[in-house]
Amino acid sequence: MAFVRGKVLAWHEMSSMDKATVIGIQEGGLYKLKGQPEKALLHNEVSSSELWHRRLAHLHYRALPILSKMVTGLPELQIQNEGVCKGCALGKNSRKKFPNSNNKAKGILDIIHSDVCGKMSTPAIGNFLYYVTFIDDYSRKTWIYMLKSKDEVFDKFVEFKASVENLFGRKIKVERTDNGGEYTSNEFKDFCKGEGIKRELITPYTPQQNGIAERKNRSIVEAAKAMIHDQNLPMHLWVEASKTVVYVQNRSPHKILGNMTPEEAFTGKKPDLSKLRIFGCPMYIHVSSNKRSKWDPLGRKGTFVGYSMTSKGYIIYISGQRKIETSRNVTFDEETAFRKSKESHTDEDKEEQEAPPVAPITNSTQEEYVLEEQEESDRHESPVDPPEEEKVSRKRPAWLRDTLQEAEGHSAPSGSSREKKRPKKFSSYSTLMCHIIDSEPSTFEEANKLQVWRDSMMEEYQSIMKNDV
Numbered sequence: 001m002a003f004v005r006g007k008v009l010a011w012h013e014m015s016s017m018d019k020a021t022v023i024g025i026q027e028g029g030l031y032k033l034k035g036q037p038e039k040a041l042l043h044n045e046v047s048s049s050e051l052w053h054r055r056l057a058h059l060h061y062r063a064l065p066i067l068s069k070m071v072t073g074l075p076e077l078q079i080q081n082e083g084v085c086k087g088c089a090l091g092k093n094s095r096k097k098f099p100n101s102n103n104k105a106k107g108i109l110d111i112i113h114s115d116v117c118g119k120m121s122t123p124a125i126g127n128f129l130y131y132v133t134f135i136d137d138y139s140r141k142t143w144i145y146m147l148k149s150k151d152e153v154f155d156k157f158v159e160f161k162a163s164v165e166n167l168f169g170r171k172i173k174v175e176r177t178d179n180g181g182e183y184t185s186n187e188f189k190d191f192c193k194g195e196g197i198k199r200e201l202i203t204p205y206t207p208q209q210n211g212i213a214e215r216k217n218r219s220i221v222e223a224a225k226a227m228i229h230d231q232n233l234p235m236h237l238w239v240e241a242s243k244t245v246v247y248v249q250n251r252s253p254h255k256i257l258g259n260m261t262p263e264e265a266f267t268g269k270k271p272d273l274s275k276l277r278i279f280g281c282p283m284y285i286h287v288s289s290n291k292r293s294k295w296d297p298l299g300r301k302g303t304f305v306g307y308s309m310t311s312k313g314y315i316i317y318i319s320g321q322r323k324i325e326t327s328r329n330v331t332f333d334e335e336t337a338f339r340k341s342k343e344s345h346t347d348e349d350k351e352e353q354e355a356p357p358v359a360p361i362t363n364s365t366q367e368e369y370v371l372e373e374q375e376e377s378d379r380h381e382s383p384v385d386p387p388e389e390e391k392v393s394r395k396r397p398a399w400l401r402d403t404l405q406e407a408e409g410h411s412a413p414s415g416s417s418r419e420k421k422r423p424k425k426f427s428s429y430s431t432l433m434c435h436i437i438d439s440e441p442s443t444f445e446e447a448n449k450l451q452v453w454r455d456s457m458m459e460e461y462q463s464i465m466k467n468d469v
């Protein structure tokens with residue numbers, strides 16, 4: 001690629017500059033790409049499906065053609081051989097299934113599910129260590145709020161309630177959570193009583209009751225990890241990654257909604273995805289002429305880390321200053337991001353040494369341990385042999401185990417036997433580990449048909465007996 005006399009020229013790496021085509025032109029101080037940005041990427045033989053898989057928080061390839069019909073701004077996409085995706089390989093666990101309550105709400109805000117995720121082992125910018133999610137049962141639309149401590153959950157619920165109720169003129173009727181201390185304070189109880197909100201506190205070890213909130217948090221964690229690892233980003237960006245996942249998943253297929261996204265189910269409008277870009281891709285922020293001197297560069301470099309909720313701008317990470325800012329006037333370099341995502345696993349040992357320890361995130365409640373143990377049963381069905389260390393300690397999922405190891409000061413040193421084994425299963429993992437968001441059986445009968453679920457019910461029962469609960 002070259003910038004010549006106000007034009008952006010691109011040519012295939014096997015050809016020469018005289019075969020170049022014009023893919024962009026200069027406008028003011030910036031070069032603007034012509035047409036769809038993915039067209040430029042396609043010069044390097046990137047398929048649209050591969051590109052949108054990454055823009056959509058590593059959404060399963062099977063969901064892409066479905067989504068094309070449910071939103072605007074997305075080209076017709078085919079299911080294609082996805083090849084290697086580093087994010088999926090390093091960020092996602094195998095698909096786990098457990099059933100959901102079949103008492104679906106009849107209307108928006110009738111039932112709100114909520115759960116806290118944390119404590120994270122890596123504080124984010126702003127010193128956040130947890131997040132809380134609120135999920136509307138009817139539409140499955142999710143809201144995420146960052147927390148420095150769990151006792152902020154009440155304030156965030158009040159904030160969430162005011163914003164959604166004012167927007168839609170409807171009242172929250174039921175709030176369904178686990179019985180963690182952050183939900184059971186007198187302050188919380190009194191507030192709900194005063195507002196006429198029925199509290200449904202879930203008994204531990206009954207995943208079918210609070211499965212929606214727990215599954216959503218796990219889905220967010222996995223996709224956020226995939227996006228962070230995909231671009232070798234620092235782990236403290238888990239806040240921006242998690243918010244981006246929620247934004248994208250609200251605009252992605254959901255099994256119980258049929259041909260509608262949560263966003264459309266909630267607002268009645270089809271979302272427009274044309275502004276989505278690969279999380280973590282390099283970007284250039286245009287600096288207006290009144291803010292720079294004659295010899296200053298026309299733009300500054302940053303990293304794309306999300307979509308502003310309050311403006312049409314993009315959220316940008318300035319790594320040298322460990323700072324987050326928002327701008328609309330930007331140019332993306334998704335080609336570099338894509339190349340990084342496709343980097344051969346032969347580079348993995350080097351990258352892993354540079355990367356921060358795996359998994360910034362833990363779930364805090366006891367019942368989540370039980371859920372994860374159930375889910376490990378799915379792994380037995382995987383054709384991929386787990387590394388030796390995983391065979392020894394199956395009780396916890398890899399990402400949780402790593403986090404706990406890190407928290408306990410036992411994180412595996414770089415280049416350990418486990419890390420070196422990972423690349424061997426790279427391509428098969430990339431196929432196995434992507435999944436349709438929140439795919440879930442809608443009735444108990446449907447769930448009961450799943451051998452996986454029967455197995456996990458048995459595991460759960462054994463776990464309960466073992467813990468003498």
Ligand SMILES: [Zn+2]
Pocket residue numbers: 053054058085086087088089226434
């Ligand atoms: Zn992926």
